[in-house]
Amino acid sequence: MSTLVQHCCLxxxxxxxxxxxxxxxxxxVHNGALSPCSAPxxxxxxxxxxxxxxxxxxxxxxxxxxxxxxxxxxxxxxxxHATASSALFGFVDDLELYADAAxxxxxxxxxxxxxxxxxGVNGRRLAALAKAVAAPA
Numbered sequence: 001m002s003t004l005v006q007h008c009c010l011x012x013x014x015x016x017x018x019x020x021x022x023x024x025x026x027x028x029v030h031n032g033a034l035s036p037c038s039a040p041x042x043x044x045x046x047x048x049x050x051x052x053x054x055x056x057x058x059x060x061x062x063x064x065x066x067x068x069x070x071x072x073x074x075x076x077x078x079x080x081h082a083t084a085s086s087a088l089f090g091f092v093d094d095l096e097l098y099a100d101a102a103x104x105x106x107x108x109x110x111x112x113x114x115x116x117x118x119x120g121v122n123g124r125r126l127a128a129l130a131k132a133v134a135a136p137a
Contacts, residue, residue: 020090045108048106056099069087094109110123110125
């Protein structure tokens with residue numbers, strides 16, 4: 001089989017089976033904060049100063065709903081966990097938001113489940129959310 005055909009078969013197989021990967025063990029709020037990024041090549045983390053973290057979190061709901069291939073998995077007491085999948089292969093990223101009222105911050109973290117690099121996808125996702133946080137209501 002030629003190399004080109006082998007590569008095409010591999011790509012088709014990957015697209016069919018979608019690369020979901022295991023749910024990260026460090027999701028959630030730990031000691032009043034989201035987990036740090038262990039590897040910045042496939043993770044992005046941000047803290048946005050806001051007057052009312054809970055209100056800022058609630059205001060982001062439309063922005064999350066508008067993000068393509070994004071599903072809210074859990075939403076409770078100032079914390080949101082969502083997943084976002086890539087269009088072609090279905091790579092899954094976990095997105096977390098936490099309303100840190102004690103410090104006046106909205107914490108955000110987006111991490112890829114698989115791979116060594118996200119090609120900047122997680123950082124761009126948080127940048128889009130940062131614009132929504134900064135936009136006047």
